[in-house]
Amino acid sequence: xxxxxxxxxxxxxxxxxxxxxxxxxxxxxxxxxxxxxxxxxxxxxxxxxxxxxxxxxxxxxxxxxxxxxxxxxxxxxxxxxxxxxxxxxxxxxxxxxxxxxxxxxxxxxxxxxxxxxxxxxxxxxxxxxxxxxxxxxxxxxxxxxxxxxxxxxxxxxxxxxxxxxxxxxxxxxxxxxxxx
Numbered sequence: 001x002x003x004x005x006x007x008x009x010x011x012x013x014x015x016x017x018x019x020x021x022x023x024x025x026x027x028x029x030x031x032x033x034x035x036x037x038x039x040x041x042x043x044x045x046x047x048x049x050x051x052x053x054x055x056x057x058x059x060x061x062x063x064x065x066x067x068x069x070x071x072x073x074x075x076x077x078x079x080x081x082x083x084x085x086x087x088x089x090x091x092x093x094x095x096x097x098x099x100x101x102x103x104x105x106x107x108x109x110x111x112x113x114x115x116x117x118x119x120x121x122x123x124x125x126x127x128x129x130x131x132x133x134x135x136x137x138x139x140x141x142x143x144x145x146x147x148x149x150x151x152x153x154x155x156x157x158x159x160x161x162x163x164x165x166x167x168x169x170x171x172x173x174x175x176x177x178x179x180x
Contacts, residue, residue: 006072007038009130012178014070017171023126023159026145035067044076046086050093056136057099069136077132080111090134104142106135110175123160125171130178 014036019028030036037059041052056069077083087107094100108129113119146152163171 001074003040003042006040006074006131009178009180010038010070010072010133012180013130013175016178017174021162025149025155026142030067033067035065037066037069038072039069040072040074042075043073046089049073049076049086050089053090053134053136054093054097057094057097057103060103060136060138067138067141071134071136072131073134074131078110080109080113083107083109083132086132087134101139104137104139106137108133108135120168122163122166122168122171125163125168125175126156126159128171128175130175 014027014031018024019031022028027036039052039056041049043049043052053071056071060066060069073083073086077086084107087105090105094103094105106127108127109132110128110130111119112127112129113124114121114127117124149155
């Protein structure tokens, strides 16, 4: 697949799943503003991916009009556990490079499974994406969004209840449609 195909699938996922079903109540504003950046890392080894992710942090440093980046890693981390190792390494890299408190990561994967939950629990779909994806979020912006949102602690519980009510088959179909 081409870089543009990965970006197109991820863009559809943001629009048709995350925003349409209000999985993230803060995403619509950024989608409407066009301030979400989509980047594909062609790297497939952890060190090279981290180098690309660090370059993306530096890009965000230089482009305050870009609110957030969805950093897509389509190869090398198809398995969920190697992906989790990458997430841990990425979080460590943010600390080591002085980005702690500036950027935070949210993680998404086609096989995402919350710790202690069964693989087929529909709630896992709140973090399932077309491809392994690291979401770089400006921490100051997130703090502001949370401060302006009534009862932000209810978001995960609401998403879990919604996902379980709709069921895994519903979300599997939505994800499959993102691969048009």
